[in-house]
Amino acid sequence: MAWGCTLCLALAGGALLALLVQLLRWLRADGDLTLLWAEWRGKKPENELRGKVVWVTGASSGIGEELAYQLSKIGALLAISARREDELERVKKKCLQISNLSDKDILVLRLDLTDRSSHEAATNSVLRHFGKIDVLVNNGGRSQRSLFVDTNLDVYSAIIELNYLGTISLTKHVLNHMIQRKRGKIVTVSSVMGIMGAPLASGYCASKHALQ
Template identity: 45%
Template sequence: MSKIAGKTIWITGASSGIGKSLALALSSRNCNLILSARNAGALQEVKSLCGNGDNIAVLPLDLNDHEGMNEVVNKAVSHFGKVDILVNNAGISQRSLIKDTDFSVYKKLIDIDYLGTVALSKEILPHFIQNQNGHYITVTSLMGKFGSPYRSGYCGAKHALHGFFDVMRMEHEKDGINVTLVCPGFVQTNVAKNALTADGSPQEQDDVATQNGVTPEYAAQKMIAAFEKNKFEVYIGGKEIKGIYLKRFFPKLLHKVVLKSQVR
């Protein structure tokens, strides 16, 4: 992986799921890793599984702490002297109908999934500009391209990320900065269990679609291939990827297909 060798890669949401699998996959690629999430203990476990501790730093991060991003970016840069790639993977999902959902749930989804990601990405931008080099790998979702019931706030936050990072790419291509948007469908992670319900409490149960999704190891390999090729977007999943093209060419048909699927 010549384009990754020697790079410093910062992964948020690295304590489980896709972030953990990405850290494990990259740990043998001769690069430096910075692992971030809220749970420092879980991050230490991931670090121990990676095996090359000298090349891995653990940096706790809460995306809801927008004001603390300057300090956390400075710490990240101090570990290895630079950051080449920021993988914006952390976030939270939702499972509740609009009519039942408390407004505070929407605010939390925006604060974490959208504003937290924007705050971190904006704070590291001067570092990327100074180095005339940088790559944002932002994990959105297929829900950032089309919608599905029970995910209104999640879809809204993920759609917003596409708008922001498309402009980031346009404005800073001249500064050697790249942007890859990663859009997973169903992946076998705890995303459904951790999803917020109508009152803001976690769902605490899985769903069949997530259980039958692709593995996080598969998703990690697809991500690595995508940012090695500097793709603008990559779609990861099974038949749900077809929704991208139905939305573009046959939006009414997609509407019927999604409603018929009864996916929760």
């Protein structure tokens, strides 16, 4: 009887702890307990990334563009790449306006992730400019809005080539450098659609699931 009561109390305590954890996620962690724990330990982005070389792909718009702005504010040295060089120059200009970085602290690098033969040269360009790569943010990619029955196979091929194979290819080149240095971090921007399917995005879901 006593053993049964102890078990019930333990289960109730575990349930209460689980509810508390979920409440903390909702109130403070924006859905990410790892970031909350890191913040409590004093590991803030401005402390960890200031002066580090961060390469962001797909930086001409969307998530990549905003990442460039936030990283520049905390003093990270940036390599920003995408296909549209004019848009990258616009992003660089704003980064310089909102931060204390100088012109040489931001490298604009035109890069087509689907051109895998160019990835080694692109990696070497970043290394020549900064001497190292501390963080690679694989953000470049594209989405899709079409029914499966209406989508040409070429669309699926293009999405996989960009979102998956392009990311893998660039990562392999940067990883060689990081292994030699015995340090470095690689961040890959995925999607909840890489975990669960969604309508009108079968190719996109497949490419993000591959990255998972």
